[in-house]
Amino acid sequence: MVKAQEALAYCKEKRMNTDFCVLIDMSVHSGKNRFFLWDFKEAKVIEEGLCSHGCGKAPWGDTQTMTKPVFSNVSESHMSSVGKYKIGERGVSQWGINVKYLLHGLEKTNSNAYKRFIVLHSWDAVAEEEVYPNGTPEGWGCPAVSNGFLRAIDGYLKGAEDAVLLWVYI
Numbered sequence: 001m002v003k004a005q006e007a008l009a010y011c012k013e014k015r016m017n018t019d020f021c022v023l024i025d026m027s028v029h030s031g032k033n034r035f036f037l038w039d040f041k042e043a044k045v046i047e048e049g050l051c052s053h054g055c056g057k058a059p060w061g062d063t064q065t066m067t068k069p070v071f072s073n074v075s076e077s078h079m080s081s082v083g084k085y086k087i088g089e090r091g092v093s094q095w096g097i098n099v100k101y102l103l104h105g106l107e108k109t110n111s112n113a114y115k116r117f118i119v120l121h122s123w124d125a126v127a128e129e130e131v132y133p134n135g136t137p138e139g140w141g142c143p144a145v146s147n148g149f150l151r152a153i154d155g156y157l158k159g160a161e162d163a164v165l166l167w168v169y170i
Helices: 002-014 147-159
Strands: 020-025 035-039 044-049 083-092 099-105 119-122 164-169
Touching: 002 020, 002 164, 035 147, 044 147, 083 147, 099 147, 119 147
Parallel strands: 020 164
Antiparallel strands: 020 035, 035 044, 083 099, 083 164, 099 119
């Protein structure tokens, strides 16, 4: 996976976690797994799941952009932002299993993520398994995953000694 090689080089350069990272491929239909926890040492996916994206001008919870999400870094756009993020502090969420991770945008395309309250969290509306040809409900821009999936990756994130890269790309 080319993105994983690029991610490892980036993590080495920025002194981020070189054990694993998160890769989110927004070119994949939202009803299919597109959130990947990538193990750099084993060069393979160790966890994968569904991931929501922002609804933009469509109704919240709808699936109108399941094949072609739109992206923005503007507040109140209700769109996701592409780019590299540093996964920050673990905190309490009002969604899903009540766990969230703050996201710090590292590029021009996502520099407002923290101000926009874009966080990694779970959401009851996100299924535990692929729902293709249906889509995953769209939120306000956060990469939201299923409750079970966040439980699965939470242990990795909590145990990381160095900052973990999350990369949203198309």
